[in-house]
Amino acid sequence: MRNFLDFEQPIADLEGKIEELRHLADDGEVNIADEIGKLQTKAEKLLRQTYTKLTPWQKVKVARHPDRPHFVDYVHGLIEDFTPLAGDRGFAEDCAILGGMGRFRGHSCVVIGHEKGHDTQSRLKHNFGSARPEGYRKAIRLMELADRFNLPVITLVDTAGAYPGVGAEERGQAEAIARSTEKCLDIKVPLISAIIGEGGSGGAIALATGDSVLMLEHAIYSVISPEGCASILWRSAEHAQAAAEALRLTAQDLLEHKIIDGIVPEPLGGAHRDPAAAIQSMGEALEAELEKVMNMDGGARRARRREKFLAIGRDDH
Amino acid sequence: MNWLTNFVRPKIKALVGGKPDVPDNMWHKCPGCTQMIFHRDLTTNRHVCPHCDHHLRMPLLERMDMLFDNSAYNRIELPKVVSDPLKFRDRKRYTDRLKEARHATGEDDAVIVAHGKIGGSNAVIAGLNFDFMAGSMGTAVGEGIIAAARLAVVQKAPLIVIPASGGARMQESILSLMQMPRTTVAVQEVKEAGLPYIVLLTDPTTGGVSASFAMLGDIQIAEPGCLIGFAGRRVIEQTVREVLPDGFQTAEYLYDHGMIDMVVSRPELKDTLSGMIDLIMNPKPSGEVLPLTRESIEEHLEIPEEDGVDPDEKPIEQPITDAVGPRKAAD
Numbered sequence: 001m002r003n004f005l006d007f008e009q010p011i012a013d014l015e016g017k018i019e020e021l022r023h024l025a026d027d028g029e030v031n032i033a034d035e036i037g038k039l040q041t042k043a044e045k046l047l048r049q050t051y052t053k054l055t056p057w058q059k060v061k062v063a064r065h066p067d068r069p070h071f072v073d074y075v076h077g078l079i080e081d082f083t084p085l086a087g088d089r090g091f092a093e094d095c096a097i098l099g100g101m102g103r104f105r106g107h108s109c110v111v112i113g114h115e116k117g118h119d120t121q122s123r124l125k126h127n128f129g130s131a132r133p134e135g136y137r138k139a140i141r142l143m144e145l146a147d148r149f150n151l152p153v154i155t156l157v158d159t160a161g162a163y164p165g166v167g168a169e170e171r172g173q174a175e176a177i178a179r180s181t182e183k184c185l186d187i188k189v190p191l192i193s194a195i196i197g198e199g200g201s202g203g204a205i206a207l208a209t210g211d212s213v214l215m216l217e218h219a220i221y222s223v224i225s226p227e228g229c230a231s232i233l234w235r236s237a238e239h240a241q242a243a244a245e246a247l248r249l250t251a252q253d254l255l256e257h258k259i260i261d262g263i264v265p266e267p268l269g270g271a272h273r274d275p276a277a278a279i280q281s282m283g284e285a286l287e288a289e290l291e292k293v294m295n296m297d298g299g300a301r302r303a304r305r306r307e308k309f310l311a312i313g314r315d316d317h
Numbered sequence: 318m319n320w321l322t323n324f325v326r327p328k329i330k331a332l333v334g335g336k337p338d339v340p341d342n343m344w345h346k347c348p349g350c351t352q353m354i355f356h357r358d359l360t361t362n363r364h365v366c367p368h369c370d371h372h373l374r375m376p377l378l379e380r381m382d383m384l385f386d387n388s389a390y391n392r393i394e395l396p397k398v399v400s401d402p403l404k405f406r407d408r409k410r411y412t413d414r415l416k417e418a419r420h421a422t423g424e425d426d427a428v429i430v431a432h433g434k435i436g437g438s439n440a441v442i443a444g445l446n447f448d449f450m451a452g453s454m455g456t457a458v459g460e461g462i463i464a465a466a467r468l469a470v471v472q473k474a475p476l477i478v479i480p481a482s483g484g485a486r487m488q489e490s491i492l493s494l495m496q497m498p499r500t501t502v503a504v505q506e507v508k509e510a511g512l513p514y515i516v517l518l519t520d521p522t523t524g525g526v527s528a529s530f531a532m533l534g535d536i537q538i539a540e541p542g543c544l545i546g547f548a549g550r551r552v553i554e555q556t557v558r559e560v561l562p563d564g565f566q567t568a569e570y571l572y573d574h575g576m577i578d579m580v581v582s583r584p585e586l587k588d589t590l591s592g593m594i595d596l597i598m599n600p601k602p603s604g605e606v607l608p609l610t611r612e613s614i615e616e617h618l619e620i621p622e623e624d625g626v627d628p629d630e631k632p633i634e635q636p637i638t639d640a641v642g643p644r645k646a647a648d
Contacts, residue, residue, distance in 0.1 A: 162528075164548030164556050169566060172576045174527035174547035182501050182533060201485075201494060202528040202547070209498045223485045223494040223525070228552075233407035233487060247490045248403050257402070259491050306505070309498040310463065313402065313456045 003272075005061045011050065011269075014043040047269045054218065056244040056253075060226055062218040063197050064160075067272035069279055070129075071098055071113040071156050074196065077279035078286070079104055079111055085145075088137035091171060096127040096163070097135035097207075099142045104154065105287050110146035112139050112207060113156030116197070129198075130163040133176035136206050140176075140183045143191075152190040152290055155207040160225060162203035177206040184209035185306055188298030192289045194264065194282060195219045195251075196271075211305050212289040213259070215251035216282065217266040221259070222249035259312060262289070347371050349542075363583050372540050372583055374520055377444045380479065381431055384442065384587050390433030395425070395464055398456045403490055411488035418450045427452045427482070428461030432468060436591025438598045439474035441465050445482045445526070452482035454526050455489035459496035462530055466503035475513040475594050476504075480531040484524015497529035504533045513597045515590070518545050518568065518577065536593060537577040538586075539568035545577075 004012040018039050021032050054062065062068070075082050079102035086093045099112035116129035139155075146153045162173055184191060184207070193210035199221030208221075215221060224232075226244035231237045254260045264285040271278035293301055344353045349371025358367060363383060364375040375383075382388040405411040419425065427449035432441045443465035445452040462478065469476035485493040507514045516534030520543035528547055539545060546566035554561060564570050568580045581589045 162547065164552045166553065166557060166559070166561060166565070169546050169548065169553065170570075170574050172532075172574070174523075174545075175532040175576060177528040177547070178497075178501070178530070178532040181498055181529060182505065185498060185501055185505060202497060202525055205494055205497050206528075209501075221491060223490050224487055229407075229487055235408075243407070246403075246405050246407060247487075249491070254491060257491070259495060306502045309495065310502055312495045312499065313398065313459075313492050 003065065003067055005058070005065065007050065007058050007061075011043055011046050014039055014046065018043065044268070051218075051269055055241075056220075056247070056250050057226070057241040059218050059250050060220055060240075060244050062270045062272070063220045065270065065272045066118070067275075068197055069271055069275040070118065070158060070197070071115040073275055074113070074156055074279055074282060075102070075111060077276065078283045079109075082111070085142060086138070088134040088141060090134070090137060092132075092134045094127075094132050094135035094138060095125050096129055096131035096159070097139055098126075099139060101151070104290075105283070107152065107290075109152045109154055110142050111154045111156070112142050113196075114159040114203075114207070116158060127163060129159045130161060131159065131203060132163050132165065132168045133171045133173050136162075136176035136180040139207060140180050143180075143183045143187050146189050147187040150189055152192070152294070153187065153210075154286060154290075155191065155193045155210065157193060157195045157199050157204045157208045157221075158197035159200045159203045160198050161200035162206075174202075177202045180206035181209050185309070186302070188302050190290055190293045190296075190301065191305070192286055192293075194286065195221050195260075196282070200225060209305075209309065211293045211301060211308070212261045214262045214264050214282075214285055214289060215254065215260050216264050216271060216278065217251055218270050219251055220249040221251070221254055222247050345373070348373070365583050370541070370582070372520070372542055374447060374481065375583070376448070377429055377446045377479070377481070380444060380519075381429070381442060383583075384477075384590060385431070385433035385435060385440075386437065390431040390442075392429060392431045393464065393468060395428065395430060395457070396460045398426075398460055401488070402456070402492060403488075405488040405490065407488070414450065414488065422446060422449045424449055426455070426457035426461070428458045430461055430465040430468065432472060432474065435477075435587070436595050438591075438594050439472050440477060440594060441469040441472065441474050442477045442479060444479035447481040447483075447521075450486060452480070452526075453484060453486035453493070454482060454496050454500075455486035455493050456496065458482075458486075459499045462496075462500040463503040466507045469507050469512055470510045473510070473512065475515060475598065476507045477515045477517060477590065478530060478534070479517045479519055480522045480526050481519045482522060482524070482526040482531075484526055493525065497525055500530040501533065504530050508535070513594070515593065517586070517590075518543060520544055523547065523549065532576075538589065539571065539577050539580050540586075541568055541580050541582055543568045545571050 018036055021036050024032060082100055082102035084098060084100035096114060098115045101108060101110055114129040115126045117123035117126040143153055162177060191210040192212050193208040194214040196216050197219055199208060201223050226240040226247060227237045229243040229247060230239035251263045255263055262285060264282050267274035267277040343356050345356060345359055347354055347366040347369060349366055350369035352368045354366060364373040381390055400415060401411045424446060427446050428443060429446060430443045443462055466476055504514055513535050515536045516531055518531060518539040522531050522545045527545060544566055545568060550561060571577045572580050
């Protein structure tokens, strides 16, 4: 059973009709293959129309779609011999951020990312992808490990934001995020980041300060969730749609402002319609970005990464 | 409204001269103990309540006066940035909000950078002005921190940053988020030049500011009672649905949890800062120190005889090298 978003209702209706007709066809009474073909063309056209002009708010919903491929799916599809590594060595293992070593297109690398989970049980285990300080401290540890063994780092970002809890504050959530961002800017090995779903504020930037930052076509990346922004600036979360427009959180907006380095195309109808295609698409993009920085001198690469971030907002003059 | 309020009362007021001409900001209510404080007492007492020692927010320029030697410092001009890069509009235009804040504060944005001497050593201070859009961090603040870091490197001076900020400036959206890595690069430049980076946390330091340059200090100092944290109280309460502990996210709370080095009250801030800067920037002793010899150390080492430890045995080597280490570095 496919999960449809509210704005996908007309597409859902058409696809429902196609299913019904298929059942009729199975009865063998009338040949309605032509009719099915026509409806399918229509459904595809509608899907294309809808997805080529998604509003920012619709993108927010696509980015949070429950069937959207998550970190573990990308690792499964792209990384061979993945060896998960755990723990921050100080307090706990935080499953909201996963990481480990593996081979990407033949090269050993370290992969780190947020995992949201795919059902109630795993969502609870991964805390819906909202990490506590331990998660960021684990990421720091893995980046250090990568730097020591000269392994490139790939980070996949998908979080609504860092977890706002009492324990998280107690153990220094702000400091953990600051140090993780600092570590991203400190390591000399290549660091390629991709926003695969939600890029939520500090919790995202802590892993997304890379040589190259990619975004999936319908992913979002923002300093605050549209709901949070609306409740502060509009004094009501009901204005989330307006906030989503104002925040410029789509990949297309961010590329225009040179915040990100590239957009990775999603299959028609979003990554959730064809996860395997989305994962392949991401694989090609990651490989291409890695190749660009792979053969640089480590120090030069780090200097370039820092320069890249310093230049943001300056060339808009 | 009736004849009494419309006609009689104004008449009487006009006859007796009405209200005396008193500005309404002569008295301040202390948020700590709710007692009234006369405005002049507040200023002379550095915005610390004379009744309960509560630290009220201190205007940034008064703070600079307090920290720099003889209140002498030079402000530097900061790079101009694009005012409203994303054409942001909520219930109001961002450009209008900026105009209002500029009019109210007489400043361009929420950051002020100055250099002068602290305890005789050169020092650069970058402070955030909470009165300017809650000290929120947008591109201008980022550029200010970067400029301050570079000034510190050029002057071979320590960088002191004084945050007072609600966090990211939402009206600059992703660009405000990008100030987190940008200010981090600035901090790295100072640290890699071998210079101290000191953060003086003041009320409040939250959100994207606390999750970037404000938590990366070599030394982290905070003022008593100030609010420091990542997420806002309301957000946490809504998420965890429980009552937050007493003193949650205060300077003292962070100290107890090992997140900061010290909580220093306002009258002692300058001496504390001067002392630390002197220790780091002037590591050589000012007086003449006689070189240490093994004999001179052994004279001062008290080795308990009854333990049966022979002073010439190996284990004693360790304390001697330890004792010589720092002195040698000072030579």
